[in-house]
Amino acid sequence: MTSRSPLAPPITDQADDIDRVWDVFLYLALGVLAFVVVLVVYVVIRFRRRDDRLPQQKHYNIPLEIAYTVVPFVLVVGLFAITVVTVNAIDDTDTDPDLTVHVTAFQWQWEFEYPESGVRIIGGADTDAPELVLPADSSVLFELESLDVIHSFWITAFRFKRDIIPGTVTEFSVDMSDDAAGEYPNAGVCAEYCGLDHALMRFSVRVLEPAEFDAWLVEQANDQEVAG
Amino acid sequence: MTAVDPTVDPDREAMGGADPDRLVEIDDFLGDPDAHGPRGLPRTIIGWLTTTDHKALGIAYIVTSMVFLGIGGALAGVIRAELAEPGLQLVSVETYNSVFTIHGSVMVYLFAVPFGFGMANYLLPLQIGAPDLAFPRLNAFSYWLYLIGGAVMLLGFVADGGAASFGWFAYPPLSGAAGTPGIGADMWIVSIILTGTSGTLTAVNVIATVTMMRTPGMTLFRMPILTWNMFITSFMVLVAFPVLSGALLMLLADRQFGTHFFDPVDGGSPILWQHLFWFFGHPEVYIVALPFFGVVTEIFPVFSRRPVFGYKGLVLATLAIGALSTSVWAHHMFATGDLVLPFFAATSLLIGVPTGVKIFNWIGTMWDGSLSFEAPMKFAIGFLVTFVAGGVTGIMLASPTLDFHLTDSYFVVAHFHYVMGGTVIFAMFAAIYFWWPKVTGRLLSEKLGTWHFWLLMAGFNVTFFVQHLLGRAGMPRRVPDYRPIENFELWNKISSFGFLILVASMVPFLINVVRSLRSPATVGADPWHANSLEWATFSPPADHNFTWLPPIRSERPVFDLRWINFEGVGAPTSADAWEARHDHDEQWLPLHQWSDEEEQKRTTGPRPIERTSEGQSSDEDRADGDRGDDGEEIT
Incomplete structure (x- = not known):
């Protein structure tokens, strides 16, 4: 199976x-x-x-x-x-993670921000599901924030979800496996019913080797600087 | 006596073979069913509108709740049709969101709980030998509140902006004025305040009735388990429902009057709502389930010809469930992370223990029995299996380690449809087939009942089993659309196909009901050879229920009487009680000045029991020495 x-x-x-x-x-x-x-x-x-x-x-x-x-x-x-x-x-929340990801949920999309490098990935109404990129073999802290109603950040490959309650920042951390690299196109979803387009609040997950991830982050930072 | 059968346990043989000539039939005591005034339900509209009779109101509750079951089922049909394929085909997203909200709300608030109250209404006074509930007019008021409340919820569909669309647990801020504008949402809130108040009043009524109106001899530990469970359920209702009503008023105030209880922008707390709601919501699950546990606990002994196994253990288990159920609520909130996780994991796992005890009580009741499989028994066994299947996934969800992944997915949907849908529906049909002769004086066809049972069993499991797989694989609940992945599509198609079988299973049932109602009402008082007092009166019962009661010396007064001619079968003291009643009658009844009419009635009835040593059968046995009159005296 x-x-x-x-x-x-x-x-x-x-x-x-x-x-x-x-x-x-x-x-x-x-x-x-x-x-x-x-x-x-x-x-x-x-x-x-x-x-x-x-x-x-x-x-x-x-x-x-x-x-x-x-x-x-x-x-x-x-x-x-x-x-x-x-x-x-x-x-147990990791106080000294290798990477912090700030997740902002809103009706009905996601924004993933990497505060150390200022990179942001925002899902829009007419774009495909946004992609969350993570490094393998590292500890990652997620800070979760909602702009409107309750959402829930569920990555099925984590076997874990955490509710995102407006008015507070919730957090959790994971240790990415060393063999985690790969594409997980169906892994991310909003699990707490949040209104009209709740069903469309999906995202993909891509895990890179740590070195590739650093390169990707630099590339994104440059791109966004040019664009911004 | 039948000859000794060497294959039969000698213990059984010591009980004596069942010689029908010496078994006592309740009908022989009751005489002419129509000699005591009108029986059955009101026959006019005015009669229905003004009735305070617990039996009429009980049937009103049950019929109304089954209409709501039909409506909730139709809404489920919309959901399953939409999910049969990925993408949107049938309804708009707005409509879909209202449909699943009202489906859940109707099933929980307007079907499952009120059906239990309907059974409490009809059966509880009969089971404790009372003429009615303690407060008949309050009872009528409860029913009408419930009906109006239900109507208000459904009228939301024609309101501006449609019916409520925030899910049956209405999490703010989504359920606030900004998240869900529109009057339909307010109607939903008002509706549940009304039905909740109705439930609270019924609980008061049930507690007063059980406390004050038991017939002499009916001690607490001789009450049928169904009555026990209704009694305990009523206390849980008193704990849980007012909290919900209060929380709903706060939500209504947030929406309409500018308060900020649950609004984070102005310092309110969305989590507060979740605590209040689930403090109602988890006792609620057991408030739904306990009456149906009671139903099958009445049915297993009758069709196994055995007493309830571990009666006191069963009552203690129910009390334990009642107590623990008020301390498990936050297992619905594990994913918030804002909790003492181990505490709620512990209580939630622990409540599995008394629940498991009940399962073994039921199997113990059947063990060593003489089982026959009429429709009520089939449905009761179906209940047992379905309930265990739902119970073991409950244990999984009680562990936050697993719940983090499974909550708010279709795994949870599957779980609670097994525990709240399957068990309620199987036990409900068990109850309908079992008490149908009592209520209508007619039997239902066994053949159609068998079709009904197997179609329901197949349809239910095909619909809901695959939902476990869907949820584990990552399908969230409350979505009209899902990713077009191969297995998601296949599993959803299987589930939707199963729903068609479920619908088909209702066909033989409805045919059965119509056919039965068209046949003559000829069933006697006790067609199943059952145990509890409701079988010691006519079918349907006379006005104010009883014209006569057997002595009550155990939890099976009717059984004790049926076997009174056999040494050591019924309760040890029941034969003595019978003698005492007889002596009392001989001594005192001659002093009574009988009118000619009364004398006529007393002396022409049947005389089935030959217990007196003189061998003289006298009619005095029919008069009730224990209490002197029928139930009306103790009101």
Whole structure:
């Protein structure tokens, strides 16, 4: 399925972690579902009505009831432990990133600004989806700001989104994987419904090797200086 | 007695074979159904407009909410038609945005919750042996508030600028005056204040009824689980609904009166709305679900011929869900990052435990039973499977690690359609097939019920299962258009095709309903051999419900009575209670001065039970020694 899936591959260290957690939850969920379905099918076949006798009327079994309370509880505690460990790592903001990207969302487009070099990429009504360019093998801090309503900055290849609330600047950081370089044309989208053209608030992601990225940034800075 | 069957568990055999000659039928106690005045629903328009009868209002709630289900379903049809292909084909973006907003709002506010209130109306007084709810006129007021509220929401479509289009949770600033101008949005707010108030009043009514109007012998721990769940749900309503109404008033004030509660430009907080809304919104999910959990908990025992397994554990689990449900709200807001993530992850994961307990209670009820698969049982089992499928994705979403990716995607859409759509609809049809004979005095066809069930099962899963894949792959919710990627297109087509099967599944149901209503009403009081008190009165019940009640010594008074001629089957004290009632009647009834008419009625009824040692069957058994009269006395 992975080869044909429209889901972009994970391109950050955090996304790799999230995919590992996903696997744990997914297999456990499928296991629980299969267990219950098998139980129900067994019960339906084994205990179907065969005659008019009244079955036994025992209406409780304390040890069993404790067991089926404690076992799910233990599972949930395990899942909670996995969650806390990973979520703290994901939610940890890098104070000294290799690159900062300032994202401005507005109805219904994106602007990506690289404050260190002054480069800006703005999506317009009649342009294609804007492209967010990032370096591989680097830590990146995203500062998110909205000019109007709530948006949500979702890069599927990050397995992560963060809401953009007007009136505050939200932020998060990622560590781009060293093998992240590539084009991810369908990876970016606004996930929080934001009015009329919410569906068109998409962007693409392109990841370059660090050296190429620096060259690209210089080139963009020069272009924008000439244009500006 | 039937011969010993060596393949049968000796424990079962000790219960005695079921010899129909010695089983007690409720009908034998009730006598002529039409001897006690009018039964059934109002027959005139004035009758409907002025009724305060809980049964008539219950049916009004249920029919109205099913009309809203039809409207919400039609709106869903627009959504699935538009999404069958990428690009815009059918409707404009503006219309699409209104359609999904009103689809969600109708289903949540106008269908799922009011259907539960309808069941509370009709069944709860019957299940506790009461003649009506505690405040019948308040109850009528609640219904009319709900109907008017619903109408106001739908009238938004003809308002200037169209119906509300900010999604059913109305996040400001988008839902503010600048984000969504137009009167349709204000109508949406007013509509939900009205229906919310209606719900709050019904909750007050249910709590007062359960607290004050249980018949003698009906202790809390003898109440049917459905009544328990309605009772607990009502407390949750009292916690959650006023918060929503208050928040909506604040939003209305922001839009109309220039306040700035949620407007960031002037120092308001959009996040505040999210906290208030979800503080309502998550208890709401359980407010929707608990009554339907109650429904299947009534159905599994009847068609398994077993008592509820772990009754007290089940009640405790429901209480735990009620308590925890007020502390999980912010799991809808993980992606804001503005939270103590581990706390809300912990409570959200934890609420899976009592919910899981219920699943094992239901399986435990069927275990070792004698299962038959009439339509109510089919739908109840369908509910169980659908609910587990929705529950396990709920556990995934409770972990912020995964929720960051999955929230606001079609994965969430799939999840809550499994837990709120599938479980509600399967359990709702289970309830309809189960109580249909009680309400109408008629049966529904099993054959059509089977068609209905399997088409619904297929249609539901085909529609919603692929939405998990879509969401995980990156399709956001609330979009009329999506990228023309191969699998997105395929999966959306499958989902839209599944919706057609869902619609088709309603055909056998509607035929079934029409056919049944045209047949004569000949079903007795207790066609399923059920357990709780609503089966101890006529179908449909007489005015003020009961002319007679069995002694109540367990959570299954009707079962206890049916098996009273067998040692050790029913509640141990129910036979004693029956004797005591008999002795009481022998001693005291002769002192009563009967009019000729009363004497006639007393002495000509049937006499089914032969318990008295003298072997003399006397009619006094029919009079109710425990309470002296029918339910009216305790009002």
